[in-house]
Amino acid sequence: MDSDIIKALKRFGFTQQESIMYVTLCRNGALTGYEAAKLAGISRSNAYAALSSLVEKGGAVASSDDTSKYVPTPRKELLVSIRRHCDETLEYLDQHLPEEQPVETPYLTVSGYQNTMDKIRNMLQLAQLRVYISMHADNAASFRQDMIDCVQRGLKVVILSNTDPDVPGAIFMQNSAGSGHIKLIADTREVITGIVEQAKRTGQCLYSANEHLVYLMREALLNEIELIKIRSGVGGTEPMESVAE
Numbered sequence: 001m002d003s004d005i006i007k008a009l010k011r012f013g014f015t016q017q018e019s020i021m022y023v024t025l026c027r028n029g030a031l032t033g034y035e036a037a038k039l040a041g042i043s044r045s046n047a048y049a050a051l052s053s054l055v056e057k058g059g060a061v062a063s064s065d066d067t068s069k070y071v072p073t074p075r076k077e078l079l080v081s082i083r084r085h086c087d088e089t090l091e092y093l094d095q096h097l098p099e100e101q102p103v104e105t106p107y108l109t110v111s112g113y114q115n116t117m118d119k120i121r122n123m124l125q126l127a128q129l130r131v132y133i134s135m136h137a138d139n140a141a142s143f144r145q146d147m148i149d150c151v152q153r154g155l156k157v158v159i160l161s162n163t164d165p166d167v168p169g170a171i172f173m174q175n176s177a178g179s180g181h182i183k184l185i186a187d188t189r190e191v192i193t194g195i196v197e198q199a200k201r202t203g204q205c206l207y208s209a210n211e212h213l214v215y216l217m218r219e220a221l222l223n224e225i226e227l228i229k230i231r232s233g234v235g236g237t238e239p240m241e242s243v244a245e
Contacts, residue, residue: 002023005019005023006019006020006023009022009023012085013057014054014059015050015053017042017046017047017049018053018054018059020042020050021036021040021047021050021051021054021059021060021070022054022059022060022072022078024040025060025070025071026072026075029071030070030071031069032068032069033047033048033051033068034047036051036070051070054070055070058073058081059072059073059078060072106208106210106213107206107207107208107210107213108206108207108208109204109205109207110192110194110203110204110206111203111204112203112204113197113201113202113203115203116194116196116203116204116205117196117203119205119207120146120182120184120192120196120205121146123184123186123190123192124143124146124147124149124150124186125146125149126186127150127155127187129156129187130155130156130157130158130186130188131147131150131155131156131157131158131185131186132158132160132183132184132221133147133158133160133161133184134159134160134161134175134181134182134183134184134224135177135181135182135183135184136161136162136178136179136180136181136182137161137162137163138180138199139180139181139182139196139198140159140163140165141165142198144165144166144167147159147170151169151170152169156171157169157170157171158170158171158225159171159172160172160173160174160175160177160221160224160225162176162177174228174232175224175228179197180195180196181195182194182195182196182205183217183221185214185217185218185221188214188215188218189209189214190207190208191208191209191213191214191217191218192205192206192207192208193205193206193217194206
């Protein structure tokens with residue numbers, strides 16, 4: 001568990017050893033550099049350097065008595081500071097980051113579990129009108145709250161999966177999505193398709209905002225919906241726009 005905490009702290013600007021020192025101080029209270037080094041299992045020189053820089057970053061304070069000890073900044077106070085600094089940084093970036101240039105390539109490859117999960121969540125979060133989702137139940141469970149949020153924002157949400165993910169307000173149709181399968185079309189504007197294995201924490205997908213590729217993917221999805229309707233005995237005269245627009 002400590003390794004996950006250290007990874008999380010590193011995302012917010014703390015080094016590996018600063019993170020180790022902060023967790024060590026939290027778990028043991030005020031410590032000298034020697035004591036912290038011994039408990040953390042690192043050299044004294046590295047411990048003292050990490051504690052010194054941790055103080056500069058607001059993660060600890062030095063208490064001077066007979067022997068200098070280091071006291072961790074209370075966790076709630078540290079989290080408030082991190083959140084404030086993040087908000088300030090995001091505000092600055094929102095105002096000053098240059099606009100991206102249009103991408104001419106037909107598609108991009110999104111690799112890695114976290115990158116793929118982030119891309120899919122970003123597409124769901126930024127969608128404004130409708131999302132069409134075809135994915136295996138394992139993946140649908142991971143994105144259930146994101147899909148619920150889409151419905152609550154007033155989007156049309158159509159879900160094709162081997163098991164109903166129980167997203168109130170969404171249109172569900174059962175298909176035979178294979179393990180790890182994912183296909184998402186957002187606003188008939190962008191698409192991502194590929195494999196995300198939750199158990200193995202692996203992922204690789206193709207992403208495109210190319211108009212022609214998105215159109216082809218949408219048509220393939222509409223054909224799949226039509227086949228599902230036929231197999232389930234639903235009349236074929238119902239306009240497709242009632243399911244996917």
